[in-house]
Amino acid sequence: MIVGVPREIKPDEYRVAVLPVGASLLAKDGHTVLIERSAGVGSGFEDAEYVSAGAKIVETSADIYAAADMIVKVKEPQDAEMSLLRRGQIVFTYFHFASSRALTESCLKSGMTAVAYETLADANGRLPLLTPMSEVAGKMSVQEGAKYLERPMAGRGILLGGVAGVPPANVLVLGGGVVGASAARLAAGVGANVVLMDINLDRLRYLDEVMPANVTTVYCDPHAVRHYAKLADLVIGAVLIPGGRAPHLIDRELLREMKDGAVIVDVCIDQGGCIETSRPTSHHDPVYLVDGVVHYCVTNMPGAVGRTSSQALCNATLPYARELAGLGLKGFAGLDRGRAAAVNMIDGKIMNAAVMAAYPDLPHA
Numbered sequence: 001m002i003v004g005v006p007r008e009i010k011p012d013e014y015r016v017a018v019l020p021v022g023a024s025l026l027a028k029d030g031h032t033v034l035i036e037r038s039a040g041v042g043s044g045f046e047d048a049e050y051v052s053a054g055a056k057i058v059e060t061s062a063d064i065y066a067a068a069d070m071i072v073k074v075k076e077p078q079d080a081e082m083s084l085l086r087r088g089q090i091v092f093t094y095f096h097f098a099s100s101r102a103l104t105e106s107c108l109k110s111g112m113t114a115v116a117y118e119t120l121a122d123a124n125g126r127l128p129l130l131t132p133m134s135e136v137a138g139k140m141s142v143q144e145g146a147k148y149l150e151r152p153m154a155g156r157g158i159l160l161g162g163v164a165g166v167p168p169a170n171v172l173v174l175g176g177g178v179v180g181a182s183a184a185r186l187a188a189g190v191g192a193n194v195v196l197m198d199i200n201l202d203r204l205r206y207l208d209e210v211m212p213a214n215v216t217t218v219y220c221d222p223h224a225v226r227h228y229a230k231l232a233d234l235v236i237g238a239v240l241i242p243g244g245r246a247p248h249l250i251d252r253e254l255l256r257e258m259k260d261g262a263v264i265v266d267v268c269i270d271q272g273g274c275i276e277t278s279r280p281t282s283h284h285d286p287v288y289l290v291d292g293v294v295h296y297c298v299t300n301m302p303g304a305v306g307r308t309s310s311q312a313l314c315n316a317t318l319p320y321a322r323e324l325a326g327l328g329l330k331g332f333a334g335l336d337r338g339r340a341a342a343v344n345m346i347d348g349k350i351m352n353a354a355v356m357a358a359y360p361d362l363p364h365a
Contacts, residue, residue, distance in 0.1 A: 001325045002032045004068025006061040007039040008075055012283035014042030014306030015074040015313065017093070020049040022318045027054035031325050034058045034068060043310040065089075072321055074313065075300060076103055087111030087347065090329060092321060094118055094133075095344060098245040098358040099272040107345055108363065113329060114345035119243040119352055120320065121338035127242060129320065131178050132312035136302040138182025138238065141265040142190070144301070145171075145234040148263045148287060148294050155294055156261035158233050161191030168192045172228045174220065174249050174274060175238035176203050179267050181211075183236045188212040195228045225249050230257050237266040237274040243344070243354030246271040252291075260292035269297040 003026055005018045016039050018026070023033045033055040037047060047057050058064050065071065065084035073093035077085060085091065088111065095116045097104045107114055117129035142160070149169065151157035162168035171187045173180045176198030184196045188211065196211065197220035198204050208217045218224050229235060229250055235258075239246045246268040255277055266278040273279070277290045281297045283304050288295050302309035320339075324332045333340040344352040350364035 001069045001328075002034065002067055003321075003325055004034045004058075004064040004071050005036065005039055006064045006071065006073065006081070007036040008042075008073065008303075009061070009078050009080060010075045010300055010303070013075055013300050013303040015303050015310045016040040016043045016045060016306070017072040017074045017314070017317070018321070019310065019314045019318075020045055020053040020055075022314055022321070023050050023055040024053035025318065026322060026325060029322055029326055032056070034064055036061055036064050040310075043306040045310075070325055072317075074303075074310075076100075077107065082106045082110065085110035085112040088113065090115060090324065092117070092317075092324060094270070096270040097344060097350075097352075097355045098241075098243060099270055101359065104350075104355070104359055104362065108348050108350070111348050112345070113343070113347070115324065115329070115332075115342050116243070116344045116352070117317065117342070119344060119354070120342035121242075123336070123338065125338075129313075129316050130240075132316050133302045133309065134178035135182050136305065136309050136312060137267050138179040138236075139186050140301045140305070141179070141183045141236045141238070141267050142171075142186040142234075144286070144296055144298075145236065145263050145265045146190075148265075148296055149234060149261075151261075153287070153294070154261065154289060155263055156233055156259060160187065160234070169233040170231050171195070171234045171236065172232040173197065173236045173238055174225070175240060175268070176200070176207050176217070177238060177240050179240070180236070180238035181207060183238060183267075184211060184215050187234075187236075188215045192234075195232075197224065197228070220249070226254055226257075229254055230259075233259065233262055235262065235264045235275075237264065237268050237278070239268050239271075239274040241271065241354070243341075243352050244271070245358055246274045248276045249274045251276045255293055256291050258291075258293050261294070262292075263294040263296065265296045267301065269299050273297060
């Protein structure tokens with residue numbers, strides 16, 4: 001199979017989908033690996049490293065898309081890439097279709113085969129290709145939240161951990177999955193008072209056992225969200241509905257009752273966001289104010305730390321990319337339900353149940 005790795009063109013995206021070691025292993029498997037020139041530079045990997053690994057450097061993304069049987073990316077196809085997609089071509093990347101009807105319709109029209117990182121599940125029902133970026137995003141959410149709580153950034157002028165004689169910030173984390181747990185642990189580590197919410201009682205029991213003493217676990221119901229959101233200096237949205245759209249846990253009415261200068265970091269903005277007033281932003285223009293509350297809704301947070309993120313992502317994706325290239329789509333999807341769940345779209349039809357639920361009027365299997 002010809003495997004193509006284009007350079008990412010989403011604004012401020014510095015990750016690369018295949019490392020030199022991945023190119024080497026794919027080449028040893030008998031595949032031809034095409035890397036667009038400078039695709040790895042943002043993550044610290046030079047073209048010469050890919051050539052030494054057995055890959056071929058290609059000058060343009062158009063050449064990559066024209067030649068490759070399978071495209072391996074980090075982010076969903078951008079507008080400039082849509083015309084390059086073709087029927088039957090496998091694209092292995094993050095899609096998050098439920099958050100964008102325009103993306104879904106464009107990909108359906110192209111006839112490409114969408115194999116999504118975010119819906120691939122392992123034998124235990126976990127999402128192994130979402131986990132590493134969730135870890136990065138969870139930690140970054142606290143880092144960015146702390147920055148935007150500073151007064152020059154329109155925040156409340158609060159230090160997360162406080163100092164002697166001055167109380168620390170109150171942090172509310174909505175969702176106890178990988179993002180939420182990573183965020184809560186880091187926020188607690190710098191001394192903040194953290195409330196971590198989820199609807200899974202077994203998960204809350206586990207988190208209650210393993211989290212530091214300054215993390216309080218609370219069942220996530222509307223009354224509890226309202227109570228703790230009004231106390232919060234920093235809210236981190238970390239809700240996950242695999243393949244589906246995130247529910248709104250904080251609406252505009254509740255937002256008006258939050259503190260002036262409070263900060264929201266909506267990590268689940270890729271799935272539409274769990275705050276009613278959230279809208280996608282970029283690293284270049286990351287925040288905006290609504291009713292005095294700072295909103296940080298960058299859709300590719302891990303892209304800012306490209307070297308760390310690329311290594312973490314590729315450690316997880318490479319085994320599956322090798323399987324997909326070696327077995328083909330039918331053989332890959334036939335291995336188990338978790339791999340079949342990664343197939344979101346084939347030949348102009350939606351295959352994944354969560355995406356079907358988001359767009360019941362669009363063609364599906």
